[in-house]
Amino acid sequence: MKWNKYTLKTTSKAEDIVISTLADLGIQGVEIEDKQPLTEEDKRQMFVDILPDMPEDDGVAYLNFYLEPEDDNEAILKRVEEELEELRVFLDIGEGTIIRSETEDKDWINNWKQYFHQFYVDEILIIPSWEEVREEDRDKMIIHIDPGTAFGTGMHETTQLCIRQLKKYVKPGDEVLDVGTGSGILSIIALKLSAGHALGTDLDPCAVSAVEENKAVNGIPEGSFDMLIGNIIDDRQVQERAGYEKYDIVTANILADVLIPLTPVIKSRLKPGGIYITSGILDVKEQEVREAVEGAGLAVVEITRQGEWVSITARK
Numbered sequence: 399m400k401w402n403k404y405t406l407k408t409t410s411k412a413e414d415i416v417i418s419t420l421a422d423l424g425i426q427g428v429e430i431e432d433k434q435p436l437t438e439e440d441k442r443q444m445f446v447d448i449l450p451d452m453p454e455d456d457g458v459a460y461l462n463f464y465l466e467p468e469d470d471n472e473a474i475l476k477r478v479e480e481e482l483e484e485l486r487v488f489l490d491i492g493e494g495t496i497i498r499s500e501t502e503d504k505d506w507i508n509n510w511k512q513y514f515h516q517f518y519v520d521e522i523l524i525i526p527s528w529e530e531v532r533e534e535d536r537d538k539m540i541i542h543i544d545p546g547t548a549f550g551t552g553m554h555e556t557t558q559l560c561i562r563q564l565k566k567y568v569k570p571g572d573e574v575l576d577v578g579t580g581s582g583i584l585s586i587i588a589l590k591l592s593a594g595h596a597l598g599t600d601l602d603p604c605a606v607s608a609v610e611e612n613k614a615v616n617g618i619p620e621g622s623f624d625m626l627i628g629n630i631i632d633d634r635q636v637q638e639r640a641g642y643e644k645y646d647i648v649t650a651n652i653l654a655d656v657l658i659p660l661t662p663v664i665k666s667r668l669k670p671g672g673i674y675i676t677s678g679i680l681d682v683k684e685q686e687v688r689e690a691v692e693g694a695g696l697a698v699v700e701i702t703r704q705g706e707w708v709s710i711t712a713r714k
Contacts, residue, residue, distance in 0.1 A: 401464040402471055403499045406478075409492040411706075413459040414554070415680055416491060418653055419481050423474070424602055425463045432459035458492065484655070488682050519561045522587065527615055539590055542615040543583050544608070556677040559702055559709035560584050560651050563675045567711070568593050572646035575599070575667055577630060577660065582609035584649050585623050586616050593647070596623045597640060599630050631659050642666050649675040654683035658690040665694045668714040673699075677709040684708045 408416050410432045417428050433455045465471050475496065482494045516525035523535050527544035564587055568574070571594035576585040579598025582605070588596055598609060609625055612618075628636035648664050650657060657676050664674055674696055679687050681703070687710055691698055696712040703709070 400467065400500045402467055404463050404465065404475070405497045405499070406461040406463070406482075407493045407495050407497075408459050408461060409490055410455065410457050410459040412485070412489055412491045413461060415485065415489060415653070416461060416482070418678065419485065420461070420463060420478065422601070422653065422656075423477055423481065425465075425474070425478075426604070427464065429462040430459060431462070489680065519558050520565070522561065522565075524583075527611075541583065541587055541590065543581055543586075543612055544615070555704040555707045556651050556679075556709070557583065559677045559704050559707060560649050560675055561587055562702065563700070563709060563711050564588050564591060564647070564649065567647060567673045567675070569646065570594070573597075573644055573669075575640060575645040575648040575664075577648065577650040577664070578652045578656075579609065579625070580605055580651075582612045582623065584651065585609075586612060586618060588647065588649075589618055589622055590616070594622070597626065598623065599626045599628065599636060599640065601627070601629055603627055631656075631663055637663065640667060643669050645669060645672055647673045647675065649677075651677045654679045654687050657687050661687075661690045661696070662694045665696060665714060670714055672714045674712045674714070675709065676711070677707065679708040679710065681706050681708050684710070 406416065413430060413432065420428055465474060478496070482491060485491050486494065516523060516529050518524070521538060522541060523531070523538045524541045524543055525531060527542050531540055561584070564584065568588050568591040570592040572588070574585060574588045574593045574596040576582075576588070576596055576598040579585055579600050582598055585596035585598050598605070606625055606627065609623070613623055626636050626639055630636045630640060643666065645667050646669055648668055650660060650664070652660065657679065661674075668674060674691070676687065676691070684701070688698060691710055691712045696714055698710060698712045700711040701708060702711070
């Protein structure tokens with residue numbers, strides 16, 4: 399069958415946040431075409447002696463995504479365009495134009511796997527399910543992750559910021575709420591760090607199968623990591639099932655514009671003294687999120703940064 403292919407023209411600096419926005423709309427498997435120079439990590443993962451010559455970066459990025467013909471493409475594109483206009487308020491996204499074409503059926507969801515290899519976040523080894531653990535790594539904390547069609551490999555700066563905060567704050571037996579759990583990586587790491595139970599919430603039903611697969615491959619005991627599909631910001635049923643003043647730690651690796659309305663809802667989920675770890679905050683939105691956190695009556699205890707991304711950790 400043929401797929402509808404859409405090419406979104408943006409800037410290389412904005413591509414991460416645009417991709418995150420597309421993921422929030424349920425669009426997965428985005429292909430990136432840009433001229434950004436390779437990082438040292440990229441070079442190590444290419445396993446070649448002679449690196450390819452790269453053209454000079456012109457600051458432009460093309461993001462290709464695919465929709466099935468039977469989907470309501472026009473409605474999806476309208477939502478994409480609305481989100482792009484909101485991003486323009488605080489971020490240079492360039493032209494933001496979208497061009498449509500057709501492409502033959504291909505395994506585009508799985509093609510990205512050739513670029514995802516095992517890597518460390520400090521002493522934690524994160525490895526895709528299709529790679530083998532090396533003998534010298536067997537005594538490390540090992541997290542097996544296959545995101546499937548849900549967001550979250552651990553490679554992105556926002557996820558790594560959350561992982562480092564979990565390492566600092568998780569205590570044995572902690573109750574953890576993971577908002578926007580995606581592949582489940584943060585909950586799984588929290589449980590490996592001795593948390594007692596995790597509840598993940600997500601808008602994307604694809605997260606359920608991704609979480610189940612990752613729980614199984616990481617040996618997470620049945621009943622220690624549960625899932626809810628729905629929006630905890632305004633879905634009363636999700637709020638009731640999540641409970642009140644129940645969690646020692648809440649983590650939310652989501653865009654800043656979602657964190658702002660989310661934060662007051664999270665305060666009532668935290669136990670007194672509970673820790674709220676946020677990420678997904680572009681540096682230009684840091685002050686807005688901080689004001690939302692403090693406005694909800696939470697005390698900011700730490701702000702950490704990686705690249706242009708920010709994590710704010712607060713206590714109830």
